Amino acid sequence: xxxxxxxxxxxxxxxxxxxxxxxxxxxxxxxxxxxxxxxxxxxxxxxxxxxxxxxxxxxxxxxxxxxxxxxxxxxxxxxxxxxxxxxxxxxxxxxxxxxxxxxxxxxxxxxxxxxxxxxxxxxxxxxxxxxxxxxxxxxxxxxxxxxxxxxxxxxxxxxxxxxxxxxxxxxxxxxxxxxxxxxxxxxxxxxxxxxxxxxxxxxxxxxxxxxxxxxxxxxxxxxxxxxxxxxxxxxxxxxxxxxxxxxxxxxxxxxxxxxxxxxxxxxxxxxxxxxxxxx
DNA sequence: ACACTGCCCTGCGAGC
DNA sequence: TGCTCGCAGGGCAGTG
Numbered sequence: 384x385x386x387x388x389x390x391x392x393x394x395x396x397x398x399x400x401x402x403x404x405x406x407x408x409x410x411x412x413x414x415x416x417x418x419x420x421x422x423x424x425x426x427x428x429x430x431x432x433x434x435x436x437x438x439x440x441x442x443x444x445x446x447x448x449x450x451x452x453x454x455x456x457x458x459x460x461x462x463x464x465x466x467x468x469x470x471x472x473x474x475x476x477x478x479x480x481x482x483x484x485x486x487x488x489x490x491x492x493x494x495x496x497x498x499x500x501x502x503x504x505x506x507x508x509x510x511x512x513x514x515x516x517x518x519x520x521x522x523x524x525x526x527x528x529x530x531x532x533x534x535x536x537x538x539x540x541x542x543x544x545x546x547x548x549x550x551x552x553x554x555x556x557x558x559x560x561x562x563x564x565x566x567x568x569x570x571x572x573x574x575x576x577x578x579x580x581x582x583x584x585x586x587x588x589x590x591x592x593x594x595x596x597x598x599x600x601x602x603x604x605x606x607x608x609x610x611x612x613x614x615x616x617x618x619x620x621x622x623x624x625x626x627x628x629x630x631x632x633x634x635x636x637x638x639x640x641x642x643x644x645x646x647x648x649x650x651x652x653x654x655x656x657x658x659x660x661x662x
Numbered sequence: 663a664c665a666c667t668g669c670c671c672t673g674c675g676a677g678c
Numbered sequence: 679t680g681c682t683c684g685c686a687g688g689g690c691a692g693t694g
Contacts, residue, residue, distance in 0.1 A: 668690105668693100673686095674686095677683085678681090
C-alpha cells in the first residue's frame with residue numbers, strides 16, 4: 384500500500400511525464416465514487432482545458448497543480464494506481480477515471496478496492512487542507528527535540544500515533560513496523576514514556592526507512608506500481624514487516640510476535656522491542 | 663481535545 | 679474441485 388516513499392515516487396514520475404501537458408478532457412468511468420469533491424460532472428468540467436503546472440506531495444497526498452490555481456489532490460489509499468499510458472493500452476478491470484491529455488496520452492486512475500479519492504481544491508481549500516496534516520518526517524523543521532516534545536503530550540500507544548496523519552505525515556503500517564523495529568521500541572509503548580534518546584532514534588529510523596525505500600522505488604507487497612507500471616524493490620529489504628509470526632528476528636533470532644494494534648497487523652521482536660512495564 | 667471503534671471494498675488464501 | 683469465510687488496511691464518521 385502506498386505510503387510516503389511510494390507516493391513520492393509516483394509524484395516524481397508525474398513531474399517528468401505530465402508537467403506542462405494540457406488536460407483536453409476528463410473521462411469518467413462507471414464508478415465515480417472516487418471523486419470526493421466537487422460533484423463528478425463539475426470535477427470533469429473544471430479540469431478540461433487546464434494545463435498541468437507542477438506536482439506536489441504532503442504525506443501520502445499527491446497534488447497535481449493546474450494553471451487555474453486549483454489543485455487535484457489524490458489519495459491512493461491501499462490499491463489506488465495512477466499511470467500514464469497511450470490510448471491503445473487496454474483498460475484494467477478496475478479503471479475508474481482518465482485524464483485525456485492534448486498529446487494523446489492518458490493519465491489513468493484505477494483502484495481495485497475503491498478506497499482511493501480525488502478532489503479538486505481551490506487555493507483556499509488547498510491551504511485549509513494542508514493544516515490538517517502533521518509535519519513531514521523528512522523536513523529539517525522536524526528536529527528530534529520537536530518530535531520528542533510532540534510525543535510528550537500524548538498518552539496513546541506510539542504506533543497508532545505515528546500513523547495518525549494529523550500527528551505525523553506519511554507513515555503507514557509497513558514503515559511504522561520497520562522503524563519501531565530499527566529503533567527497538569515496542570509498538571504499544573505510551574508515546575509519553577519514550578525518552579529523548581528513543582524519540583530521536585525513532586525519528587531517525589523513520590527517515591532511514593523512507594530514504595532507503597525511495598532509493599529503491601518504493602515497496603511493492605502486492606499491488607503498488609509507479610506511474611510507469613513498474614514495481615518497487617524495497618520489499619526485498621524489509622526487516623520485519625514481511626516476516627510471519629514465529630520466524631526468527633533478523634537481529635537476535637528470537638521468534639517474531641504478531642499482535643493487532645489499532646486494527647493493524649503488527650510485527651515486532653519481543654526481545655529487541657521490550658514490552659512496556661504495566662503500571 | 664483526545665482516544666477508540668466500525669465501516670468502506672475486493673481479492674486471496676485457508677479450511678472443509 | 680468448489681465453496682464459504684475471514685483477513686488485509688487508511689482514513690473518516692460517529693461515539694465516549
